[in-house]
Amino acid sequence: MNYIWLALIAIGILTAIGTDIYEISINKYKNGVEFQAFLEIEDDFKFGTQLRGNIIVSGDYFKEFYSLKNFKVDSIKNEITLNVNQDGKGVLIVKIGETTPEFWKLMAKGKGVNTDKLIANVFNLEKLGDGKYKVTLVFEKISFVKMKQILNAIIEYSDIAVKIAIGLxxxxxxxxxxxxxxxxxxxxxxxxxxxxxxxxxxxxxxxxxxxxxxxxxxxxxxxxxxxxxxxxxxxxxxxxxxxxxxxxxxxxxxxxxxxxxxxxxxxxxxxxxxxxxxxxxxxxxxxxxxxxxxxxxxxxxxxxxxxxxxxxxxxxxxxxxxxxxxxxxxxx
Amino acid sequence: MNFKEIMNIISVIAIPFVIFSFLFYGFFKKVKVYESFVEGAKEGFNVAVRIIPYLVAMLVAIGIFRASGAMDVFVAILSPITNLIGFPAEALPMALMRPLSGSGSLGIMTEIMKTHGPDSFLGLLVSTMYGSTETTFYVLAVYFGSVNIRKTRHAVLAGVISDITGLLTAFFICKLVFG
Structure with missing residues (x-):
């Protein structure tokens, strides 16, 4: 039992570290890379306030940007909020929901905290008219996804253990x-x-x-x-x-x-x-x-x-x- | 009335029947049934609390293993071997997860049946595998934990041999019956 127990934990942690280092080395989550997308803003546009809308990304661009192998969605439409200043810089928040692509869900989960949204810095906002905008943004840095998941698992499973025992x-x-x-x-x-x-x-x-x-x-x-x-x-x-x-x-x-x-x-x-x-x-x-x-x-x-x-x-x-x-x- | 219906009826009436016959037999034998029941039931709390450390140790280890994605590595290593007997690679995570985690293997079974259909060969195979063996490591932790046994001798090895046999038999019988 000693060996099995140790093996489960050691294999788990080593695999997680290995995966994390590999993901950093290939920059799987494209930390610091500029991402381009279109926005549809529902509210009246005003600098310095929180605006609701949707982000529109073509499936091909998304697939290429994140180097995904199996991605078959034509176009992504996801709920966002936007807050930009007059110089075109600001913050965009992607709300994780049902239409969110799996990869973004994974990124949000990998943050460990605030897993219901992805935050991005907006660098450039270009008006196309009719509530449509072209935006250049960089998503928040995501790393050590597996380690964070392990941390969550440790806490979650100790809780489950006690709940099972109490339930008995x-x-x-x-x-x-x-x-x-x-x-x-x-x-x-x-x-x-x-x-x-x-x-x-x-x-x-x-x-x-x-x-x-x-x-x-x-x-x-x-x-x-x-x-x-x-x-x-x-x-x-x-x-x-x-x-x-x-x-x-x-x-x-x-x-x-x-x-x-x-x-x-x-x-x-x-x-x-x-x-x-x-x-x-x-x-x-x-x-x-x-x-x-x-x-x-x-x-x-x-x-x-x-x-x-x-x-x-x-x-x-x-x-x-x-x-x-x-x-x-x-x-x- | 088929086998399944008969079994369903038996499982429904079994517990009330056992409780009734125990109480009635005890009463017949002049046992003070209420006092006796309370006397025995008092221990329930202690047993449950006693298994907590063992369960925490086991479930946390399994949780780390599951969260790390090590399962995928094992699937990659083992699939060339299992391919030799024609064991489908899609069902391999099920075989590896079944002895470790009940909720995990239930999730995998459901996922596979959703993707491939419950009446496909894979669907029939994973649901047979699910029923053919138990969550060995959980059972070991709870049962030994309840009496504070730490040195488990050959229990893990025998349990794993039984799991492998059960899972392989499930595969061969499915191939024979549904294949």
Whole structure:
């Protein structure tokens, strides 16, 4: 886990730095380069006040200016505000909206702040008549786009993490409460006894009638039925029970890993999310993928359990468990 | 009534049924159901709070990875290899994203189906891939986090093997059924 975690972060940051430096070297965002366009001003023209209007750019000019490969728009029309002084110098603000070309959206996003607009300095304004003007401008400097996106991602994802955890509190409490009743009534034990032939093989180090088995079975059933809301609390309940049996509290036991692999392979009988998206996008047969998904999930589960069972015997993965046993002997 | 309808009905009634039967069985066995429920439910908050550090660590790393555009680099490196088995390059981001991020892979699946149509081979393939495996790294972080386990031994490796198998099987079965 240490390596994977480090790798994700390191690869991410290095790629971002590399991309940013490359983009600076080719001046991808044409920082400091003069851009020419036409304006249509709706308000009565007056120097020193904010005027509303549109910027008009031909698709070919835009494509060539930013050296874009795939750009198929004939003409760009985008909402702006303009404020110029008598000497023809001033500020033009491009409002990012639905008609804004993707590349400008990307530039605005890359600023990190005020991402709803692009600001440009106006150097020359030439009147063509009838509210139409020809303008020469230079957009604000844009660099380190990827680094800014990473910065945003860091903040956004730490927030999401807490929101997910907080969102779990309710269902977690509900299912832990229900499970407690089941335990006190002996229902969980009964459940465990029913599936004993199967679980004996999958989880040899759990006593057959331990409450962990009951929770595991309920978690797997919930997953099969696509009941994600119930599956996670039941799975965490199972982990809690497995942890009670675990001799080394900071290290995963064989049973825990087998159980987790069953969960990460996500065997389900009804892929509800995928079906819903397909239906929403107008599929002729949204449920066509049920059989293929069951086969895929089944294969993933079998491969996961098999590899967990084989890997747990390997020396490198036993080491952490045995270190513990040696320590015990020394302490004893 | 087809398989899908039956499954839908079962998923709708499953939770009320389980709750009802637990309560009823508990009552029958003379368990003080209300007190017992509250006693168990008390732990809910603690479990949720306990997973926060693990979730923050995992999601931030995945967030950095996604924002950096490193995915495109991996797609470029891997596509010559996956081309050998005829795996479409368009579906490769899906395969790479699926174990990392649920919302990310949902976005990719939706995007591909929007572009190529949900009933095209690609659309069927990515939606099968989406259902064939779970968000491995998220599950690992939450489940191990809830009991404060930091040394995960072979869990990641086994999880990734299962993901790869699931995704490849999804491809082969789609080719067989829809190809």
């Amino acid at each position: 509190i309710g269902v977690m409490a509900l299912w832990l409460g229900i499970m407690k009743i089941g335990e006190s009534a002996g229902l969980i034990n009964l459940l465990a006894r029913l599936v004993k032939p199967l679980t004996k093989r999958l989880f040899p180090d759990i006593p057959p009638e331990h409450p962990a088995i009951g929770a595991i079975i309920m978690n797997i059933s919930a997953n099969m039925l696509g009941l994600g809301n119930a599956a996670t609390p039941l799975g965490l309940k199972a982990m809690e029970e497995l942890q009670k049996l675990n001799p080394k509290k900071d290290t995963a036991s064989d049973s825990m890993i087998t159980f987790l692999v069953i969960n990460t392979s996500g065997m389900t009988l009804i892929p509800a999310t995928a079906i819903a998206v397909r239906a929403a996008l107008g599929s002729g047969d949204p449920a066509a993928i049920i059989s293929t998904t069951i086969v895929g999930g089944f294969a993933a589960t079998i491969a996961g359990i098999t590899s967990a069972k084989i890997l747990q015997r390997l020396k490198i993965f036993r080491k952490e468990l045995e270190e513990n046993e040696n320590q015990k002997e020394v302490q004893g």
